[in-house]
Amino acid sequence: MVVTCYFMDSNWLLQKRILNFCNVPPPHFGIVITKALRNSFIEWGILDKVFTITVDNASANAAAIDILRDDIELRGSLPIGGLMFHVRCCAHITNLLVQARLSEIGDIIDSVRQGIKYIVVSESRLNVFSDIAKRLDLGCNKLILDVLTRWNSIYLMLKTAIRFKEVFPRYHRVEQAFLWVISPEQWDKVENVNQVLAVFNYVTNVVSGNDYPTSNLFLPEVWRMKEMVDIKAADKNEYIRLMAAKMSDKFDKYWGESNMVMALAAVLDPRYKMKLIRFCFLIIYPLDVGGDNIKTVLNTLKELFELCVAAHNASIIQQQASAEVIATSTTVASVTEKVSGGRSRFRQHVRSNDIIRPIKTDLDVYLEEDVFIYDSENGEDSDANFDALGWWKSNALKYRILSKMARDVLPVPISTVASESSFSTGGRVIEPHRASLSIDTAQMLLCGSDWKMVEVELPNLP
Incomplete structure (x- = not known):
């Protein structure tokens, strides 16, 4: 099992470190995984500093997180009742949604x-196939074979195969042993399915x-x-409707309730704020459920902000106490000196006033302002180049408390893909010639x- 820690450093840079690469012998029950994580x-x-844990959707992992959440909650170090503690891997959920769809055209x-x-498998066969493709003026694109453990490779295989759909029957006439025409x-089915898979492939990337x-x-x-699934639920083709129904069931199972980390992170993106929540929740969920989930997100946002306010005030009080101790020590050591220390007195005054709650909080000001419109200077895709962390770093003085909340929420990984890449590295360390490493x-x-x-x-290569 690999345990990876994600956090934000003092320069607002995302950091990732492997904390443990440990052997967890079977049986892999929830209690066994919990023990390994807790150790x-x-x-x-960092037992009292864990904010969220992201795992894939194995039942043993879910059981382990439930046990660990109860343990940490008893210690009183679990914010907002653990509502953000368990994060399901978005990549795995996407894979489950797609597999439900692909099963309908598995043959x-x-x-x-x-x-x-x-x-x-044969260079001579490939040359014959390529010659036919060139005569049809289809270019020299290569056929792609999928990898069974990666669903989006199936999408890429089908996407390329569609381009050569006129070549396969002509190849059969030349090569009678080729039976897969x-x-x-059937090609119409593949094209219809691939239109939907294109959206899922983008999300997976x-x-x-x-x-x-x-x-x-x-x-x-x-x-x-979700929008694509709902549209296809009314498709004229029965097999498309059946696929959409299966995908919708999977979606409701894993995202029937709002994913709090995903929702709060979207609010903390200055391009979206609550506007995105109000827009897309009424698409993802039924009208009554969507409205309730919007209220839940807003209430959770305020609750988490109050925790940040309390932590901020406690930090100021502690600084004041430390300043008073230093000032007292200085007075005792320098009885003969009659220096007023004006700057020090003024800083204490500012800190004491900082504890008084303003009429409008950082959160109120942030949500009332319009969304941030980002235009890329070089003319490229602005969304792809926007750096949310850079924006918060630049606005940390304006939103002193809310920026601290952004530091906690934005680094949370919504997928385990980056952590799972460690096993690829592990395969190069524990290889046939070094299989006896302890x-x-x-x-x-x-x-x-x-x-x-x-x-x-x-670069930490996979």
Whole structure:
């Protein structure tokens, strides 16, 4: 099991560190996973600092998070009742939605796959196929074979195969042993399905970055998936309606209630604020449920902000107490000196007034202002180039308390893809010639290389 920590440093830069790469022997029950996680947190001294935990959708993981949430809640260190503690991996949920759809044309996908395998396994067959494609003026694009563990590779395989749909029957006439010819009706099904998969492929690319994206980027894509599913639920083709029904069931199972981290992160994106929530929740959810979820997000936002206010005031009081101790020590040590210390007195005055609640809070001002319109200077896609963390860094003085909340929420990973890439690295460390490494040695190699790459500013390749 790999345990990865995500946090924001003092320069508003996202940081990721592997804390543990440990052996968890079976059976992998929830209590076993909980014990391994708790031991990692205790070893690093962060048990009372864990804000959220992102895991995939295995039932054992869900059970482990429930147990751990109860333990931390008893310690009194779980904000807003643990409402943001458990984060489901967005990439895994997207995969489940797609697999539900692909099952309806599984036989067609298998025919395309077997046909491509037959062609690409031999250079002479591939040359014949390419010659036919050139005569049809289809260019020299290569056939793509999917990887069974990555659904979007199926999309790319089908997308490329559609381009060559006129080549396959002509290839069959030349190569009689080629048996995987798809009918025009079947190609129509593939094209209809691929139109929907294009949206899901885009979402997958967003959530699957190894250098994980900030959590504010997901809600604008999630509602697009739900919108597409709802549109296809009224499609004229029965097989499309059946697919949409299966996907809708999966969507309601995992996102039937608002994902609080995803929602709050979207609000803390100055381009969206509550406007995106009010817009897309009425699309994602039924009218009555959508309205209730909007209220829940707003109430949770205010509750979390109040916690930040309390922490801010406690910090000021502690600073004042420390300043008084220093001032007293200075007076005792310098009895003969009669210096008024005007600047010090003024700073204490500012801090004491800072505790008094203003009529409008940071949150009130932020939500009342219009959304931020970002225009890229170089003319490229503005959304792709916008840096939410950079915006908060520039506005940290204006929103002194709300910016602290943004530091907690925006770094939360909505997918486990970046962490799972550590297993690819692990496969290079524990390979056939070094299969007898001890557990502690493997852990030191994985964790040490991860931290060292950050120290020397090298890219942490998957």
